[in-house]
Amino acid sequence: MNPNIVVPPEQSNMRILVTGGAGFIGSHLVDKLMENEKNEVIVVDNYFTGSKDNLRKWIGHPRFELIRHDVTEPLLIEVDQIYHLACPASPIFYKYNPVKTIKTNVIGTLNMLGLAKRVGARILLTSTSEVYGDPLIHPQPETYWGNVNPIGVRSCYDEGKRVAETLMFDYHRQHGIEIRIARIFNTYGPRMNIDDGRVVSNFIAQALRGEPLTVQKPGTQTRSFCYVSDMVDGLIRLMEGENTGPINIGNPGEFTMLELAETVKELINPEVEIKTVENTPDDPRQRKPDIAKAKELLGWEPKVKLRDGLPLMEEDFRLRLGVSKKK
Numbered sequence: 001m002n003p004n005i006v007v008p009p010e011q012s013n014m015r016i017l018v019t020g021g022a023g024f025i026g027s028h029l030v031d032k033l034m035e036n037e038k039n040e041v042i043v044v045d046n047y048f049t050g051s052k053d054n055l056r057k058w059i060g061h062p063r064f065e066l067i068r069h070d071v072t073e074p075l076l077i078e079v080d081q082i083y084h085l086a087c088p089a090s091p092i093f094y095k096y097n098p099v100k101t102i103k104t105n106v107i108g109t110l111n112m113l114g115l116a117k118r119v120g121a122r123i124l125l126t127s128t129s130e131v132y133g134d135p136l137i138h139p140q141p142e143t144y145w146g147n148v149n150p151i152g153v154r155s156c157y158d159e160g161k162r163v164a165e166t167l168m169f170d171y172h173r174q175h176g177i178e179i180r181i182a183r184i185f186n187t188y189g190p191r192m193n194i195d196d197g198r199v200v201s202n203f204i205a206q207a208l209r210g211e212p213l214t215v216q217k218p219g220t221q222t223r224s225f226c227y228v229s230d231m232v233d234g235l236i237r238l239m240e241g242e243n244t245g246p247i248n249i250g251n252p253g254e255f256t257m258l259e260l261a262e263t264v265k266e267l268i269n270p271e272v273e274i275k276t277v278e279n280t281p282d283d284p285r286q287r288k289p290d291i292a293k294a295k296e297l298l299g300w301e302p303k304v305k306l307r308d309g310l311p312l313m314e315e316d317f318r319l320r321l322g323v324s325k326k327k
Protein backbone atom coordinates (compact mmCIF):
# COMPACT_ATOMS: atom_id res chain seq x y z
CA MET A 1 0.00 0.00 0.00
CA ASN A 2 1.23 3.58 -0.83
CA PRO A 3 2.81 4.86 2.47
CA ASN A 4 1.55 8.36 1.69
CA ILE A 5 -2.07 7.20 1.86
CA VAL A 6 -3.26 7.26 5.47
CA VAL A 7 -6.26 4.96 5.93
CA PRO A 8 -8.47 6.41 8.70
CA PRO A 9 -8.80 3.75 11.48
CA GLU A 10 -12.56 3.55 11.03
CA GLN A 11 -12.03 2.30 7.48
CA SER A 12 -9.22 -0.19 8.19
CA ASN A 13 -10.22 -3.80 7.81
CA MET A 14 -10.05 -6.35 10.60
CA ARG A 15 -7.90 -9.23 9.38
CA ILE A 16 -9.28 -12.41 10.93
CA LEU A 17 -7.68 -15.86 10.79
CA VAL A 18 -9.99 -18.85 11.32
CA THR A 19 -8.11 -22.11 11.75
CA GLY A 20 -10.34 -25.09 11.00
CA GLY A 21 -12.65 -22.70 9.14
CA ALA A 22 -13.61 -25.36 6.56
CA GLY A 23 -15.27 -27.39 9.33
CA PHE A 24 -18.80 -27.48 10.73
CA ILE A 25 -18.69 -24.61 13.27
CA GLY A 26 -15.85 -22.82 11.45
CA SER A 27 -17.72 -22.43 8.16
CA HIS A 28 -20.77 -20.99 9.92
CA LEU A 29 -18.42 -18.61 11.80
CA VAL A 30 -16.89 -17.52 8.47
CA ASP A 31 -20.38 -16.85 7.07
CA LYS A 32 -21.14 -14.57 10.02
CA LEU A 33 -17.77 -12.76 9.97
CA MET A 34 -18.06 -12.11 6.24
CA GLU A 35 -21.37 -10.29 6.77
CA ASN A 36 -19.28 -7.43 8.21
CA GLU A 37 -17.72 -5.56 5.26
CA LYS A 38 -14.83 -4.40 7.46
CA ASN A 39 -13.65 -7.99 7.93
CA GLU A 40 -11.06 -9.78 5.83
CA VAL A 41 -11.20 -13.51 6.62
CA ILE A 42 -8.40 -16.01 6.06
CA VAL A 43 -9.08 -19.70 6.64
CA VAL A 44 -6.38 -22.30 7.15
CA ASP A 45 -7.43 -25.94 7.13
CA ASN A 46 -5.93 -29.37 6.35
CA TYR A 47 -9.32 -30.81 5.28
CA PHE A 48 -9.02 -33.76 7.69
CA THR A 49 -12.69 -33.42 8.68
CA GLY A 50 -13.64 -30.18 6.93
CA SER A 51 -14.33 -29.46 3.29
CA LYS A 52 -13.81 -26.62 0.79
CA ASP A 53 -17.44 -27.26 -0.10
CA ASN A 54 -18.46 -25.64 3.20
CA LEU A 55 -16.85 -22.38 2.03
CA ARG A 56 -17.64 -22.51 -1.71
CA LYS A 57 -19.71 -19.33 -1.62
CA TRP A 58 -16.69 -17.33 -0.42
CA ILE A 59 -13.95 -18.69 -2.70
CA GLY A 60 -12.87 -15.86 -5.01
CA HIS A 61 -14.44 -13.16 -2.81
CA PRO A 62 -12.00 -10.18 -2.46
CA ARG A 63 -12.19 -10.20 1.36
CA PHE A 64 -11.71 -14.00 1.68
CA GLU A 65 -8.70 -16.31 1.41
CA LEU A 66 -8.48 -20.11 1.86
CA ILE A 67 -5.11 -21.73 2.57
CA ARG A 68 -4.39 -25.45 2.89
CA HIS A 69 -2.24 -25.57 6.03
CA ASP A 70 -1.77 -27.95 8.95
CA VAL A 71 -1.52 -25.99 12.22
CA THR A 72 1.09 -28.45 13.52
CA GLU A 73 3.40 -26.51 11.17
CA PRO A 74 4.26 -22.86 11.98
CA LEU A 75 2.38 -20.13 10.15
CA LEU A 76 3.36 -16.49 9.59
CA ILE A 77 0.53 -14.22 8.50
CA GLU A 78 -0.39 -10.65 9.48
CA VAL A 79 -3.73 -10.80 11.31
CA ASP A 80 -5.55 -8.92 14.06
CA GLN A 81 -7.66 -11.78 15.45
CA ILE A 82 -7.29 -15.58 15.49
CA TYR A 83 -10.25 -17.93 15.98
CA HIS A 84 -8.42 -21.22 16.63
CA LEU A 85 -10.88 -24.01 15.83
CA ALA A 86 -8.55 -26.48 14.07
CA CYS A 87 -9.07 -29.87 15.71
CA PRO A 88 -11.22 -32.87 14.75
CA ALA A 89 -14.34 -32.69 16.96
CA SER A 90 -16.04 -36.01 16.33
CA PRO A 91 -14.85 -38.70 18.75
CA ILE A 92 -14.57 -41.18 15.89
CA PHE A 93 -12.19 -38.84 14.08
CA TYR A 94 -10.18 -37.62 17.05
CA LYS A 95 -9.64 -41.26 18.12
CA TYR A 96 -8.61 -42.27 14.58
CA ASN A 97 -5.10 -40.85 15.02
CA PRO A 98 -4.74 -39.94 18.71
CA VAL A 99 -1.10 -38.83 18.40
CA LYS A 100 -2.07 -36.40 15.62
CA THR A 101 -5.01 -35.15 17.69
CA ILE A 102 -2.83 -34.30 20.68
CA LYS A 103 -0.20 -32.75 18.37
CA THR A 104 -2.92 -30.59 16.83
CA ASN A 105 -4.11 -29.48 20.26
CA VAL A 106 -0.64 -28.91 21.74
CA ILE A 107 1.70 -28.02 18.87
CA GLY A 108 -1.11 -26.44 16.85
CA THR A 109 -2.11 -24.19 19.73
CA LEU A 110 1.57 -23.39 20.45
CA ASN A 111 2.01 -22.34 16.81
CA MET A 112 -1.10 -20.15 16.91
CA LEU A 113 0.00 -18.54 20.20
CA GLY A 114 3.44 -17.92 18.69
CA LEU A 115 1.74 -16.24 15.74
CA ALA A 116 -0.48 -14.16 18.06
CA LYS A 117 2.62 -13.02 19.99
CA ARG A 118 4.53 -12.19 16.81
CA VAL A 119 1.79 -10.11 15.16
CA GLY A 120 0.01 -8.82 18.28
CA ALA A 121 -3.25 -10.64 17.52
CA ARG A 122 -6.07 -11.49 19.95
CA ILE A 123 -6.61 -15.28 19.99
CA LEU A 124 -9.72 -17.32 20.83
CA LEU A 125 -9.48 -21.06 21.53
CA THR A 126 -12.51 -23.30 21.00
CA SER A 127 -12.04 -25.55 23.99
CA THR A 128 -14.66 -28.06 25.02
CA SER A 129 -16.95 -29.40 27.72
CA GLU A 130 -14.74 -32.50 27.53
CA VAL A 131 -12.23 -30.67 29.77
CA TYR A 132 -14.68 -31.59 32.57
CA GLY A 133 -14.31 -35.27 31.63
CA ASP A 134 -16.98 -37.47 33.28
CA PRO A 135 -18.18 -34.66 35.55
CA LEU A 136 -18.92 -35.25 39.24
CA ILE A 137 -20.38 -31.72 39.51
CA HIS A 138 -23.60 -31.15 37.56
CA PRO A 139 -24.30 -28.79 35.85
CA GLN A 140 -20.69 -27.85 35.13
CA PRO A 141 -19.50 -24.34 36.14
CA GLU A 142 -16.20 -23.00 34.75
CA THR A 143 -14.68 -23.24 38.27
CA TYR A 144 -14.97 -27.05 38.16
CA TRP A 145 -11.52 -28.65 37.53
CA GLY A 146 -12.98 -31.78 36.00
CA ASN A 147 -12.66 -35.54 36.29
CA VAL A 148 -10.49 -36.63 33.36
CA ASN A 149 -8.72 -39.91 32.59
CA PRO A 150 -5.14 -38.96 31.56
CA ILE A 151 -4.46 -42.24 29.75
CA GLY A 152 -7.79 -43.18 28.16
CA VAL A 153 -8.83 -43.37 24.50
CA ARG A 154 -10.39 -39.89 24.75
CA SER A 155 -7.37 -38.33 26.50
CA CYS A 156 -5.78 -37.17 23.22
CA TYR A 157 -8.71 -34.77 22.96
CA ASP A 158 -9.76 -34.14 26.56
CA GLU A 159 -6.20 -33.64 27.87
CA GLY A 160 -5.12 -32.06 24.58
CA LYS A 161 -7.70 -29.33 25.03
CA ARG A 162 -6.77 -28.93 28.71
CA VAL A 163 -3.12 -28.39 27.73
CA ALA A 164 -4.27 -25.96 25.04
CA GLU A 165 -6.08 -23.95 27.73
CA THR A 166 -2.95 -24.09 29.93
CA LEU A 167 -0.82 -22.76 27.07
CA MET A 168 -3.31 -19.98 26.40
CA PHE A 169 -3.13 -18.79 30.01
CA ASP A 170 0.67 -19.17 30.19
CA TYR A 171 1.10 -16.97 27.09
CA HIS A 172 -1.37 -14.53 28.61
CA ARG A 173 0.45 -14.34 31.95
CA GLN A 174 4.02 -14.51 30.58
CA HIS A 175 3.69 -12.45 27.39
CA GLY A 176 0.50 -10.42 27.89
CA ILE A 177 -1.20 -12.06 24.88
CA GLU A 178 -4.92 -11.21 24.60
CA ILE A 179 -6.69 -14.57 24.97
CA ARG A 180 -10.28 -15.76 24.89
CA ILE A 181 -11.34 -19.32 25.84
CA ALA A 182 -14.74 -20.79 24.93
CA ARG A 183 -15.74 -24.14 26.43
CA ILE A 184 -18.08 -25.35 23.74
CA PHE A 185 -20.78 -27.91 24.59
CA ASN A 186 -22.35 -30.29 22.05
CA THR A 187 -23.25 -28.27 18.97
CA TYR A 188 -25.39 -29.38 16.02
CA GLY A 189 -26.79 -27.97 12.80
CA PRO A 190 -26.50 -27.97 9.00
CA ARG A 191 -23.11 -28.89 7.49
CA MET A 192 -22.27 -31.48 10.15
CA ASN A 193 -20.57 -34.40 8.41
CA ILE A 194 -23.37 -36.88 7.68
CA ASP A 195 -21.24 -39.86 8.74
CA ASP A 196 -18.99 -38.29 11.35
CA GLY A 197 -20.43 -40.46 14.07
CA ARG A 198 -21.75 -37.80 16.39
CA VAL A 199 -25.12 -38.53 17.93
CA VAL A 200 -27.31 -35.86 16.34
CA SER A 201 -25.90 -36.38 12.83
CA ASN A 202 -26.09 -40.16 13.29
CA PHE A 203 -29.72 -40.17 14.43
CA ILE A 204 -30.90 -37.81 11.68
CA ALA A 205 -29.04 -39.72 8.94
CA GLN A 206 -30.37 -43.04 10.29
CA ALA A 207 -33.95 -41.72 10.48
CA LEU A 208 -33.77 -40.42 6.91
CA ARG A 209 -32.24 -43.69 5.65
CA GLY A 210 -34.83 -45.75 7.56
CA GLU A 211 -32.11 -47.40 9.65
CA PRO A 212 -32.49 -48.12 13.39
CA LEU A 213 -31.38 -45.27 15.65
CA THR A 214 -28.28 -46.57 17.46
CA VAL A 215 -28.54 -45.57 21.13
CA GLN A 216 -25.21 -46.35 22.77
CA LYS A 217 -25.47 -47.92 26.25
CA PRO A 218 -26.77 -47.10 28.80
CA GLY A 219 -28.98 -44.61 26.89
CA THR A 220 -29.62 -42.70 30.10
CA GLN A 221 -26.44 -40.65 29.67
CA THR A 222 -27.20 -36.99 29.03
CA ARG A 223 -25.96 -34.23 26.75
CA SER A 224 -27.09 -30.63 26.18
CA PHE A 225 -27.35 -29.50 22.54
CA CYS A 226 -26.62 -26.00 21.20
CA TYR A 227 -27.69 -24.97 17.71
CA VAL A 228 -24.80 -23.72 15.57
CA SER A 229 -26.12 -20.17 15.03
CA ASP A 230 -26.30 -19.64 18.79
CA MET A 231 -22.76 -21.03 19.10
CA VAL A 232 -21.36 -18.65 16.47
CA ASP A 233 -23.05 -15.69 18.16
CA GLY A 234 -21.47 -16.68 21.47
CA LEU A 235 -17.98 -17.05 19.98
CA ILE A 236 -18.07 -13.61 18.36
CA ARG A 237 -19.36 -11.97 21.55
CA LEU A 238 -16.51 -13.61 23.47
CA MET A 239 -13.89 -12.46 20.95
CA GLU A 240 -15.26 -8.91 20.84
CA GLY A 241 -15.69 -8.69 24.63
CA GLU A 242 -13.11 -7.99 27.34
CA ASN A 243 -13.19 -11.30 29.25
CA THR A 244 -10.51 -13.99 28.85
CA GLY A 245 -12.82 -16.79 29.90
CA PRO A 246 -12.96 -19.73 30.14
CA ILE A 247 -16.67 -19.30 29.50
CA ASN A 248 -19.12 -22.17 28.89
CA ILE A 249 -21.05 -21.72 25.66
CA GLY A 250 -23.86 -24.24 25.32
CA ASN A 251 -27.58 -24.84 25.70
CA PRO A 252 -28.62 -25.99 29.20
CA GLY A 253 -31.44 -28.05 27.66
CA GLU A 254 -30.36 -31.53 28.84
CA PHE A 255 -31.61 -34.80 27.30
CA THR A 256 -30.81 -38.50 27.65
CA MET A 257 -29.75 -40.22 24.44
CA LEU A 258 -32.98 -42.20 24.58
CA GLU A 259 -35.02 -38.97 24.77
CA LEU A 260 -33.04 -37.58 21.83
CA ALA A 261 -33.73 -40.73 19.80
CA GLU A 262 -37.45 -40.55 20.61
CA THR A 263 -37.54 -36.87 19.58
CA VAL A 264 -35.79 -37.59 16.25
CA LYS A 265 -38.16 -40.51 15.66
CA GLU A 266 -41.21 -38.33 16.38
CA LEU A 267 -40.06 -35.37 14.27
CA ILE A 268 -38.43 -37.15 11.32
CA ASN A 269 -39.54 -40.79 10.94
CA PRO A 270 -42.13 -42.33 13.30
CA GLU A 271 -41.61 -45.78 11.73
CA VAL A 272 -37.93 -46.00 12.53
CA GLU A 273 -36.73 -48.46 15.19
CA ILE A 274 -34.57 -47.56 18.18
CA LYS A 275 -31.91 -50.09 19.19
CA THR A 276 -29.31 -50.16 21.96
CA VAL A 277 -25.69 -50.79 20.96
CA GLU A 278 -22.33 -50.95 22.75
CA ASN A 279 -20.63 -47.72 23.82
CA THR A 280 -16.94 -46.79 23.89
CA PRO A 281 -14.72 -46.38 27.00
CA ASP A 282 -14.86 -43.27 29.19
CA ASP A 283 -18.06 -41.91 27.69
CA PRO A 284 -19.22 -39.13 30.04
CA ARG A 285 -22.47 -40.05 31.86
CA GLN A 286 -23.81 -36.50 32.07
CA ARG A 287 -23.13 -33.05 30.67
CA LYS A 288 -24.93 -29.73 31.10
CA PRO A 289 -23.40 -26.24 31.00
CA ASP A 290 -23.85 -23.69 33.77
CA ILE A 291 -24.11 -20.60 31.51
CA ALA A 292 -24.39 -17.92 34.20
CA LYS A 293 -21.03 -16.42 33.14
CA ALA A 294 -22.01 -16.28 29.45
CA LYS A 295 -25.26 -14.54 30.36
CA GLU A 296 -23.59 -12.07 32.71
CA LEU A 297 -20.32 -11.33 30.86
CA LEU A 298 -21.40 -11.78 27.22
CA GLY A 299 -25.09 -10.95 27.45
CA TRP A 300 -25.52 -14.27 25.63
CA GLU A 301 -27.93 -17.15 25.92
CA PRO A 302 -29.08 -19.69 23.35
CA LYS A 303 -32.29 -18.95 21.42
CA VAL A 304 -32.88 -22.12 19.36
CA LYS A 305 -34.56 -25.01 21.15
CA LEU A 306 -33.71 -28.60 20.15
CA ARG A 307 -37.19 -29.19 18.66
CA ASP A 308 -36.71 -26.11 16.47
CA GLY A 309 -33.09 -26.84 15.52
CA LEU A 310 -33.53 -30.48 14.51
CA PRO A 311 -35.88 -29.70 11.55
CA LEU A 312 -33.33 -27.21 10.20
CA MET A 313 -30.70 -29.93 10.26
CA GLU A 314 -33.15 -32.44 8.77
CA GLU A 315 -33.72 -30.11 5.80
CA ASP A 316 -29.96 -29.87 5.17
CA PHE A 317 -29.50 -33.66 5.45
CA ARG A 318 -32.50 -34.34 3.14
CA LEU A 319 -30.91 -32.11 0.50
CA ARG A 320 -27.50 -33.73 0.84
CA LEU A 321 -28.86 -37.30 1.00
CA GLY A 322 -31.43 -36.72 -1.76
CA VAL A 323 -34.28 -37.91 0.50
CA SER A 324 -37.52 -36.01 -0.09
CA LYS A 325 -40.14 -35.49 2.61
CA LYS A 326 -42.98 -38.06 2.48
CA LYS A 327 -46.26 -36.31 1.53
Ligand SMILES: NC(=O)c1ccc[n+]([C@@H]2O[C@H](COP(=O)([O-])OP(=O)(O)OC[C@H]3O[C@@H](n4cnc5c(N)ncnc54)[C@H](O)[C@@H]3O)[C@@H](O)[C@H]2O)c1
Nearest residue numbers: 020022023024025046047048049050070071086087089187
Ligand atom coordinates in the same frame (compact mmCIF):
# COMPACT_ATOMS: atom_id res chain seq x y z
N1 LIG B 1 -19.14 -29.44 17.44
C1 LIG B 1 -19.09 -29.63 18.74
O1 LIG B 1 -20.02 -30.19 19.35
C2 LIG B 1 -17.89 -29.16 19.53
C3 LIG B 1 -17.96 -29.26 20.92
C4 LIG B 1 -16.86 -28.82 21.67
C5 LIG B 1 -15.74 -28.27 21.05
N2 LIG B 1 -15.72 -28.18 19.69
C6 LIG B 1 -14.52 -27.61 19.07
O2 LIG B 1 -14.87 -26.66 18.07
C7 LIG B 1 -13.94 -26.73 16.99
C8 LIG B 1 -14.67 -26.96 15.70
O3 LIG B 1 -15.43 -28.14 15.84
P1 LIG B 1 -16.34 -28.68 14.63
O4 LIG B 1 -17.54 -29.35 15.24
O5 LIG B 1 -16.51 -27.60 13.62
O6 LIG B 1 -15.42 -29.82 14.04
P2 LIG B 1 -14.96 -30.14 12.56
O7 LIG B 1 -14.21 -31.44 12.66
O8 LIG B 1 -16.08 -30.02 11.62
O9 LIG B 1 -13.95 -28.93 12.25
C9 LIG B 1 -12.59 -28.96 12.59
C10 LIG B 1 -11.82 -28.37 11.41
O10 LIG B 1 -10.44 -28.34 11.72
C11 LIG B 1 -9.70 -28.90 10.63
N3 LIG B 1 -8.46 -29.46 11.17
C12 LIG B 1 -8.34 -30.54 11.99
N4 LIG B 1 -7.04 -30.73 12.28
C13 LIG B 1 -6.33 -29.75 11.67
C14 LIG B 1 -4.95 -29.41 11.59
N5 LIG B 1 -4.02 -30.14 12.21
N6 LIG B 1 -4.60 -28.33 10.85
C15 LIG B 1 -5.53 -27.60 10.19
N7 LIG B 1 -6.85 -27.88 10.21
C16 LIG B 1 -7.23 -28.93 10.96
C17 LIG B 1 -10.64 -29.94 10.03
O11 LIG B 1 -10.29 -30.27 8.70
C18 LIG B 1 -11.98 -29.21 10.13
O12 LIG B 1 -12.20 -28.39 9.03
C19 LIG B 1 -12.93 -27.82 17.37
O13 LIG B 1 -11.81 -27.22 17.98
C20 LIG B 1 -13.69 -28.66 18.38
O14 LIG B 1 -12.82 -29.29 19.30
C21 LIG B 1 -16.75 -28.61 18.91
Ligand SMILES: O=c1ccn([C@@H]2O[C@H](COP(=O)(O)OP(=O)(O)O[C@H]3OC[C@@H](O)[C@H](O)[C@H]3O)[C@@H](O)[C@H]2O)c(=O)[nH]1
Nearest residue numbers: 089090091128130186198199202214215216221257283
Ligand atom coordinates in the same frame (compact mmCIF):
# COMPACT_ATOMS: atom_id res chain seq x y z
O1 LIG C 1 -24.83 -43.10 17.26
C1 LIG C 1 -24.60 -42.65 18.40
C2 LIG C 1 -23.51 -41.76 18.68
C3 LIG C 1 -23.32 -41.34 19.97
N1 LIG C 1 -24.15 -41.74 20.96
C4 LIG C 1 -23.97 -41.24 22.32
O2 LIG C 1 -24.27 -39.86 22.29
C5 LIG C 1 -23.47 -39.17 23.24
C6 LIG C 1 -22.76 -38.02 22.53
O3 LIG C 1 -21.78 -38.59 21.70
P1 LIG C 1 -21.13 -37.71 20.51
O4 LIG C 1 -20.17 -38.60 19.81
O5 LIG C 1 -22.17 -37.04 19.73
O6 LIG C 1 -20.37 -36.53 21.21
P2 LIG C 1 -19.60 -36.39 22.59
O7 LIG C 1 -20.56 -35.84 23.57
O8 LIG C 1 -18.89 -37.65 22.92
O9 LIG C 1 -18.52 -35.27 22.12
C7 LIG C 1 -19.08 -34.08 21.62
O10 LIG C 1 -19.16 -33.17 22.69
C8 LIG C 1 -17.88 -32.74 23.15
C9 LIG C 1 -17.06 -32.16 22.03
O11 LIG C 1 -15.80 -31.69 22.42
C10 LIG C 1 -16.92 -33.11 20.96
O12 LIG C 1 -16.18 -32.47 19.93
C11 LIG C 1 -18.29 -33.46 20.50
O13 LIG C 1 -18.22 -34.33 19.44
C12 LIG C 1 -22.52 -40.20 23.85
O14 LIG C 1 -23.04 -40.63 25.08
C13 LIG C 1 -22.56 -41.35 22.86
O15 LIG C 1 -22.34 -42.60 23.49
C14 LIG C 1 -25.23 -42.58 20.70
O16 LIG C 1 -25.99 -42.93 21.60
N2 LIG C 1 -25.41 -43.03 19.43
